[in-house]
Amino acid sequence: MTSKPSIYTRSYKLTAPANAGKINRIRSLVRKYQHGLTVLVASMDQRLIQDAKPPNKYTDSRAILNLSARQTQSCYAQARESYSSWLRSLQKTVKRIITLSTLDPHTKDVLYRLNYHMAWYAKIYELDWMVARDGELVHPTTAERRGGKTTLIPVSDEHLWLMRRIVKHARRTNHRPDLSHETTMKMDAKIAVLEESRGTGFSWWLRTSTLDRGQPVLIPVKDNRFFARKRVGGRLLNHVQLGVVDDRLSVSLVVEKPCAPLRGDGDVIAFDWGLVSLFTLPDGRMLGRSTLAELKRLDALLMDRVKKLSSKGLRLRGDSCYDSLVSRSRSLMENEIGRLLNILAANAREIIVEDLDFRGGGLSKRMNRILSRSGRGFLNRKLQALHEEKGIIVTKIDPAYTSQECSACGYVSKRNRRDQASFKCGCCGRALNADVNAARIIGGRSSDVLPRGRGAAHRKTLYDVLENRHRASCGAWLARHTTAGL
Numbered sequence: 346m347t348s349k350p351s352i353y354t355r356s357y358k359l360t361a362p363a364n365a366g367k368i369n370r371i372r373s374l375v376r377k378y379q380h381g382l383t384v385l386v387a388s389m390d391q392r393l394i395q396d397a398k399p400p401n402k403y404t405d406s407r408a409i410l411n412l413s414a415r416q417t418q419s420c421y422a423q424a425r426e427s428y429s430s431w432l433r434s435l436q437k438t439v440k441r442i443i444t445l446s447t448l449d450p451h452t453k454d455v456l457y458r459l460n461y462h463m464a465w466y467a468k469i470y471e472l473d474w475m476v477a478r479d480g481e482l483v484h485p486t487t488a489e490r491r492g493g494k495t496t497l498i499p500v501s502d503e504h505l506w507l508m509r510r511i512v513k514h515a516r517r518t519n520h521r522p523d524l525s526h527e528t529t530m531k532m533d534a535k536i537a538v539l540e541e542s543r544g545t546g547f548s549w550w551l552r553t554s555t556l557d558r559g560q561p562v563l564i565p566v567k568d569n570r571f572f573a574r575k576r577v578g579g580r581l582l583n584h585v586q587l588g589v590v591d592d593r594l595s596v597s598l599v600v601e602k603p604c605a606p607l608r609g610d611g612d613v614i615a616f617d618w619g620l621v622s623l624f625t626l627p628d629g630r631m632l633g634r635s636t637l638a639e640l641k642r643l644d645a646l647l648m649d650r651v652k653k654l655s656s657k658g659l660r661l662r663g664d665s666c667y668d669s670l671v672s673r674s675r676s677l678m679e680n681e682i683g684r685l686l687n688i689l690a691a692n693a694r695e696i697i698v699e700d701l702d703f704r705g706g707g708l709s710k711r712m713n714r715i716l717s718r719s720g721r722g723f724l725n726r727k728l729q730a731l732h733e734e735k736g737i738i739v740t741k742i743d744p745a746y747t748s749q750e751c752s753a754c755g756y757v758s759k760r761n762r763r764d765q766a767s768f769k770c771g772c773c774g775r776a777l778n779a780d781v782n783a784a785r786i787i788g789g790r791s792s793d794v795l796p797r798g799r800g801a802a803h804r805k806t807l808y809d810v811l812e813n814r815h816r817a818s819c820g821a822w823l824a825r826h827t828t829a830g831l
């Protein structure tokens with residue numbers, strides 16, 4: 346079997362010193378871009394709702410919104426990338442709503458298929474079916490499709506109406522991307538060209554068009570050892586990410602590289618992650634505990650600021666003190682996650698994690714929300730990078746009952762977990778740190794053959810499997826119940 350050659354791309358931020366004049370010209374361009382992105386996403390969405398069509402590749406060569414034709418194309422590509430990625434996430438939300446609904450199986454089947462084609466707003470739509478002898482419609486297999494045995498049947502108005510209602514509901518929690526504050530322009534070679542620079546102390550000149558026709562800006566870009574190392578065996582792409590952040594230019598260059606081969610030997614590492622200690626290992630090691638103390642300090646400052654602002658009726662967003670506390674907390678956590686993962690991954694062949702977000706830590710609800718979203722995103726990106734760059738296998742296991750199952754005897758109960766920190770088994774009496782117990786369960790789950798799935802029905806099935814296994818193998822349980830039976 347031949348597999349697709351795996352290639353990954355990654356962007357790296359570089360230093361790009363520029364004077365105020367250049368920064369201002371780039372800033373004006375970014376503002377026009379932000380407006381362009383907003384208008385384009387809105388029109389893509391309008392087209393989806395009215396004509397049931399997702400956005401095409403750019404075909405129009407018209408210039409819009411004071412941008413040149415080439416800049417418009419680049420802006421369109423960025424808007425489309427962001428909008429399309431949102432459509433895929435909306436698709437997942439819709440799928441979950443259908444799965445959790447109590448609709449009959451045929452209706453679910455129709456809705457799943459409409460959702461697969463993103464035909465949420467279709468006014469007329471046909472699906473192919475196998476018609477059974479009793480008239481029942483059956484989802485065709487690929488072979489039946491190829492054999493031409495299927496019949497195209499229009500989807501009923503009721504089903505199309507139901508589809509629109511579900512997607513409307515999904516959009517309440519999953520909002521269309523707002524790019525009005527986007528600070529980065531993703532530019533292709535048509536509007537930004539990287540030129541090698543000789544004898545200037547810089548490595549490249551980035552020549553980029555501006556709002557002034559025929560007057561490009563030349564931005565000096567500095568190479569560094571880290572970036573040079575990352576380029577080895579890879580290729581520098583003709584894509585540049587350019588923006589203005591805090592009155593400074595932000596330039597990122599993109600490298601394309603083949604994925605590293607999988608590591609043949611090394612350790613298998615499992616961990617539970619949370620805010621009390623960022624990583625808890627099955628052997629009881631707890632890493633990153635000092636981070637929580639510092640996060641608590643920042644949390645107190647953050648809550649003070651929130652109180653002050655809301656008493657004056659001011660908005661949080663845009664307040665420089667609030668924003669800086671948020672970004673300090675995030676980068677503190679991300680730096681720690683990155684540092685610790687590098688240490689853990691040094692000799693690892695496989696990393697096993699639970700597919701779940703942060704828990705607990707005694708921080709405010711606001712701080713928890715701020716950290717859990719960005720922390721989960723950061724951890725996932727970091728694990729992805731370890732897989733691509735170091736060839737480490739990343740296994741994500743089902744999080745159901747990992748915090749309630751006893752790592753000694755397998756007994757599952759909500760009452761086993763007495764509070765955030767302590768675990769005491771109601772069956773065999775084993776007491777240990779709750780995160781250490783969870784890390785042991787996570788480590789065992791990857792090689793375990795358990796039913797897979799999602800939702801309430803799956804949790805029930807999984808519970809039964811775990812409980813039956815516990816009864817069959819736990820000495821404490823058997824001793825108690827056989828004595829009782831005598």
Ligand SMILES: [Zn+2]
Nearest residue numbers: 751754770773
């Ligand atoms: Zn137990």
